[in-house]
Amino acid sequence: MGYKIKSRIWIESDENVLLGEGRVHLLKAIQETGSLSKAAKSLNISYKKAWQLLDSVNKSAKKPVTINSIGGKGGGGAELTEYGKSLVKAFDEINRNCWAFLDNELKKIEKI
Amino acid sequence: MGYKIKSRIWIESDENVLLGEGRVHLLKAIQETGSLSKAAKSLNISYKKAWQLLDSVNKSAKKPVTINSIGGKGGGGAELTEYGKSLVKAFDEINRNCWAFLDNELKKIEKI
DNA sequence: AATCGTTATATTTGTTTGGATATAACGAAA
DNA sequence: TTTCGTTATATCCAAACAAATATAACGATT
Numbered sequence: 001m002g003y004k005i006k007s008r009i010w011i012e013s014d015e016n017v018l019l020g021e022g023r024v025h026l027l028k029a030i031q032e033t034g035s036l037s038k039a040a041k042s043l044n045i046s047y048k049k050a051w052q053l054l055d056s057v058n059k060s061a062k063k064p065v066t067i068n069s070i071g072g073k074g075g076g077g078a079e080l081t082e083y084g085k086s087l088v089k090a091f092d093e094i095n096r097n098c099w100a101f102l103d104n105e106l107k108k109i110e111k112i
Numbered sequence: 113m114g115y116k117i118k119s120r121i122w123i124e125s126d127e128n129v130l131l132g133e134g135r136v137h138l139l140k141a142i143q144e145t146g147s148l149s150k151a152a153k154s155l156n157i158s159y160k161k162a163w164q165l166l167d168s169v170n171k172s173a174k175k176p177v178t179i180n181s182i183g184g185k186g187g188g189g190a191e192l193t194e195y196g197k198s199l200v201k202a203f204d205e206i207n208r209n210c211w212a213f214l215d216n217e218l219k220k221i222e223k224i
Numbered sequence: 225a226a227t228c229g230t231t232a233t234a235t236t237t238g239t240t241t242g243g244a245t246a247t248a249a250c251g252a253a254a
Numbered sequence: 255t256t257t258c259g260t261t262a263t264a265t266c267c268a269a270a271c272a273a274a275t276a277t278a279a280c281g282a283t284t
């Protein structure tokens with residue numbers, strides 16, 4: 001029939017969003033660039049939005065997801081903690097599994 | 113840990129959204145009330161928004177999902193076709209299955 | 225033909241969201 | 255102590271989105 005199934009998943013902690021696709025993209029970009037401002041540029045989002053996202057991630061996480069430093073060599077930067085890296089990896093895995101699961105479920109609609 | 117996983121799924125047909133949670137809520141409300149305007153009131157959304165949603169559903173579906181009548185007894189109304197009822201049922205089932213699947217997947221995060 | 229509540233549509237208003245801009249604070253290194 | 259690029263934050267403006275309002279068209283029923 002040509003129907004496609006799509007999904008967005010996210011993880012909440014106490015009514016606050018911990019991780020979603022946008023946040024995970026940002027975390028990956030931080031990992032690649034070493035700074036929040038460069039990550040924002042690479043994703044074509046404003047620094048403000050990137051900062052707000054990262055702030056909300058760190059506020060809702062049980063342990064720090066990034067370590068942000070101000071000043072010093074290169075002006076500062078941001079990097080993922082081991083916990084942050086684990087979260088990103090787990091989220092990606094769940095997301096991929098979800099896509100596969102839903103692609104299979106879609107057959108129920110295509111039969112109609 | 114207290115993390116919760118959430119999801120929104122939707123079905124597209126040729127880049128247009130056919131069904132999502134909002135559209136399915138609307139279709140159910142139409143089924144219950146027999147009219148688009150009453151359905152909108154029951155969902156606390158504007159008639160305009162409800163009409164736009166329903167219009168996009170019917171435009172992207174391969175077969176009519178509702179039959180809308182203007183004028184006549186009671187001023188008119190809207191009702192689901194059998195095809196529409198089948199779609200709603202299938203979507204609900206997929207959605208419930210997805211929640212169950214994700215609740216299980218969440219354990220991967222809770223282990224971290 | 226007059227009434228009714230509905231579908232269908234346009235227009236205006238308001239609200240929320242995000243972008244652009246500016247600036248302070250910071251600390252290693254020169 | 256000056257420089258540098260960053261984090262962190264506030265303010266203003268634009269654009270996107272949703273709500274409110276108004277109105278035409280409709281057709282069975284009276």
